[in-house]
Every structure is written in structure tokens, then in C-alpha cells.
Amino acid sequence: MWSERINQANKAALLTWVKETGIQLVQINGQRKYGGPPPGWAGYAPPSGSEVFIGKIPQDIYEDKLIPLFQSVGRLYEFRLMMTFSGLNRGFAYAKYMNRRNAREAIALLNNFEIQSGSPILVCRSTDKCELCIDGLAPSLKECHLLPMLQELTPGLLSISLHPSPFRKQRQLAEVKYVSHQAAAIAKKNLVEGSLCLCGDQIEVDWLKPIIKQELHNVSVPDDPETLLSSCSHRGVLSQVFSGPMDCHMLPARGSMLDYLNLQCEQHQLGSPVFFTKCVQRNREGQLRFWYQVVIPKYPSPFSGYIWIKPDPSGLEDHEKAKNAVALQLLKVLGCPVV
Template identity: 55%
Template sequence: MESEPEAKLWCDQVNPANKAALEAWLRETGIRLVQVNGQRKYGGPPPGWVGGPPAPGSEVFIGRLPQDVYEHQLIPLFGRVGRLYEFRLMMTFSGLNRGFAYARYSSRRGAQAAIAALHNHPLRPACPLLVCRSTEKCELCLDGLPSALPRRALLRALHPLAGALTGAALLPSPLRPPDNIALLRFSSHRAAAMAKKLLVEGHLWLGGEQVTVDWLKPELKQQLRLQGAGEPSSPPPSPAPWAGPEDGGPPACALAALHGLCQRQQLGAPVFLTKCLGSSLTGWYYFWYQVVIPGHAVPFSGLMWVAVDHGGQNEHEAAKEAVALRLLDVLGGPKAWMAPETSPPGSAGDLVWARAAAR
């Protein structure tokens, strides 16, 4: 495996002439590019922008790009036909582009002008650009949900995304009966893409099952319409991330329940180590954790995304709660958090945002 300095040196040697030209253009124009999540972005909004973002339909997709082309050639070209609100170039680790980009204009008229003027434009000899309307996908599909999962439990699990979530529907799955699927609609393509990234990286579990997260495909949407399934409806006001037992949710304090379980099984008090490795703009924190239980042969450790309830709870407390809930499952099954004489109000696995395998 290459070391970090060796990898950086290799990346620096890829396409050096155009990289140097890009850096010179940035110094000359004062334009600022931000690289995040595999893409390099200008604007969104650009300097001097007043008001909200442009209406849907103002973005174009740009394809058939030579991989050694950068923004110093593309932004001026696409800026000639209309005012750019945002330009996003998809990037590889080596610093080449991935062959496509998105240009968002201040209005739909700008997008229409770009398609009319620049589709099949010969950026280089025998290299015509593909420029077409961006689909701006805003809907996700969660497949593999247990048929008994209530909609309220789904919304509680999606609480960290509530600010961008504009609709949700829980329906029978035509792909994996008798499971359910959830259709989620977001306020923008960017919000949907960020939600998809977080849900996939977070390994979302609901009702004890790991959920498959993907874009809602047109053919599936059409199939659901033929079956009479409705569009995603508006969700109620953001629910609390944890519900009480009367709602079929997990206990109010999994950490206390874990301490109680360890005491009953004479394992000794668990000791938690948590380290926050990063965070997202939508309220998720990425944690490494290790839990030592004196009476257990090996410590438990792993990585997980954690959602934080900001009602007086900090991210480390949230991480300990999420890890404790996971260990209750491992040590005593889904009913371990309940007192022996208590009848089960619901599944303790319903609302785990991200569960890492204990090892």
C-alpha cells in the first residue's frame, strides 16, 4: 500500500500543465473553489448573490468532458450564456475530473440558453460536449423495511434529516414482498444526495434489518403508480428522535439499562471510550468507540454515525447512548433493556441510526 506522501506525489504528477493553468487562473480572477464529497464547487451562491437559490429547472448536466479539463476552461465558457449560480465538477482522487459536471444558472432561461448554445460544442476536435437539462433527482427509496414497521418509527429514525425532508411514504415493496419500502422526497438534489451519503455510510438499521438506500428509479415510481400507491406525503412536524415505550420505541436511557443489565449479570460496570472523527452539516457525528466490560472476555469497538438530540445532549452522550443500545442487543437480545417482569412494548432495534458490528 502506498504511503500518504507517495500517493500525494503521484497525484501531483497527474496532469501538471492544466493544474498549473488552473492555479494561475484562480490567482488572476480571485475565484474560490471548494472541494467536498468528490466534487469541486464554485458558487452556490457566488459572490454578490442576493436572495434565495434559483428555481428548479435552472441546472444543466455536462457530459463527455475530457478528464484533463478544469474550471479555468469550463466556467468562462458556460458563464458566457448566462449568470452562473453554481458550477460543480466531479473529481477523482488523482485530481482528474470524472467526465461530467453540473452548471446551475440564476434562472431557467440561462439553462435553456446553455443547452441551445453549448450542446455538441467542440471543446476540442472530435470532442463535442453533451449538455442537457439536469434531472435534479430529489427522491430516495429505502428498501427492505419490515412490514410491521410503523411510519412514526421511520420518521423518528430520519429525524436528523428532517430539515430537508419534505415528504415520506411507507408502502408495500413490489421488489421484496412482504417487506415495505419508504419513498423520501427532499427539498433539493443536494439535500437528497447528502442524505443518501449519510444513510449509506451510516448503515441504517430499522426494525432489526439493514436498509438498502438508493435513488428512486423512474420504472419503480411508475410501477407504484400503477399499483395505486400515492406520492410521498408531507411529514408531520419533526418528531423527537427517541419515543417512550408507549410509542413502541427504545428506553429513555439505554446507558442506564446497560449498567443495570451488567449488574444483574455480574459483569461489572462498563467503561466507555468515544472519539469523534468528524461531523456533517445535517447533525450527524462520526465516532470511534470502545467499551470495556470487566466480566466480558474482549472489549467491544467499532465505528458509527450518531444523530444528536440537541435538547441538552452533547455528541459524546449521544454516542454512548447509541453504543449502549447496540450492546444491549449483543448481550441480551432485543428485550435486554426491560425488567424481567415487564411485557415488551416494542422492538429495541427500531431506532438505531447506525449500528457497527461489535468485535
């Protein structure tokens, strides 16, 4: 059913567009899908790297606006818009092209495109994530007990492995792998929306981040309790982002690192960095551990990691402090002296 909050004009435009074009949209498992494959498709599915992620979509914008926009770049193999039960979109979608070249062109042409006045969308490379992490499991739980339960609840399960949780004392975290991104996405939806208790434990389900996987498999990750970039491999990657030298002689004070990083990205025509942060831990001293991801529009992959921030009397909101701390570390990795 459509919510009363739905923009009725946009709803009517979508229904008219579907009728006029004859396009088929199928809604299943919290998403509405076109294609996969589209009508008349012959041959193999597109290679990995042919899909883009679309974020920051206004919730009452639908396929009648989105599909023609992304088709203007190249032929679509599949388009998936994530939906709520009320009929609003969830603010993000995926567009899969016939080849990687069209995906790169979509990122270059459509990132920050104003889908409506004052509403620029985010377009970046999509990765085929097939692994979930399930945190909060009892220390007595064995893989041989968890495997059949998950196989019954989530089809497409390939393997599981249990590890001590890096976030909860006396708890375990399960690393769970599925046959495809679609199977993993459906499993995540079912587990999250079901508010499941496995063996009497309230669990948390999320995508398995690369940095968490590194930690689980005992890959050395520096852990500075003040601020850090958790993966030293970023150094080589980040050095490729800026093609020219950094203008470091006018570096501002520490508190405005975020503004300075934005300025550098603007000067190098990379687009404004988009920050995602999530507080995942607080220690006894009150320090906060944040997971972060930074998307630089003209760079094909995001940067992820963890930072610790200390409480201070500055009054700056915790997430803003985390963003400034990440920006500071990015500048350090780029070899820019900071004051």
C-alpha cells in the same frame, strides 16, 4: 490529496486559473462549488429550470475549462463539479444560470461540444430531484421507527412513506422526501457511502424515478413481459419531438431499431439519442427487467421507463438488446410501422 493519476498539467492550470481570477471554489460533500450565489449577487435565486446537467466530462478536466465555457453563454449563479476523494472529477457537473433562457441556450450550443479532442460532453436540462427511494427494508419496519433514524442520519427530511418493494419479495421500499435537491443529494451520498444497514438490513439507495413513483402509488402502468414503454404518457410527449413525418418506407429489420432511431433523430436535427440502462430484476424464466432513460439532446427532458427482454441465442449483449427494444417502442409510439 491529489491522486498520482491526476494530469499534472491540468492540475497546475487549475491552480493558476484560481490564483489569477481570484475565483473561490469550495469543496464539500463530494462536490466543488462556485457561487450559489456568486460575488455581487443581489435578489432572489434563479427560478426552477435554470440549471443544466453536464455529463461525460473527462475526469481530469476542471473548472478552469468548464466555468469559462459555460459562462460564455450567460452569467452563472452556481457551478457544481462532482469530485472523488482522489481529486478526479466524477464525470458530471451542474451549471445554474440566472434565467431559463440561458439554460436553454446552453443546451442548444454546448451539447456534444468537444471539451477536448474526441470527448464530446452531454448537456441537458437538470431537474430538481428531492426524493429518494430506500429499497430492501424489512417487512416489519414501521414508519414511526424509520423516521427518527433517518432524521438523525440525514438533515432536511420532510416525509417518508413505506410501500411493498416492487423489486424484492418480502421487503419494503421507503419513499423519502427532502426540503431541497441539495439536502437529498447529501442524504443520498451519506447513505450510499456509509453502506448502511437499517434494522439489520442491507439497503439500496437511489433517486426516486417518476415511473417507480407511479408504480408505488398504483398508477396503471402496462407490463408486457416482452418489451414495453412503461408510461403511456410518452405518446403525447414523443409526438412533439419529431416535427416532420417519419420516413417509414425504408425501415430496417428489427435488430437495427437503434440505428434507425438514430437516423430519424439525425434527419430531424435533434442530435443522437443517449441511452442509459440498468438491469433491475431477473424472473424465474430468465427474463431481464431493465430501467432505461433516453436523452434526446434537442429535447428538454429525458424519457424513462422499464422494459422486459427475453434471453435469446443471438449473442447480443443484454444492454444492447434493451436499447434496441426501447428504440423499437419509441418508433411504435411515433406511429411508424415496424417489420
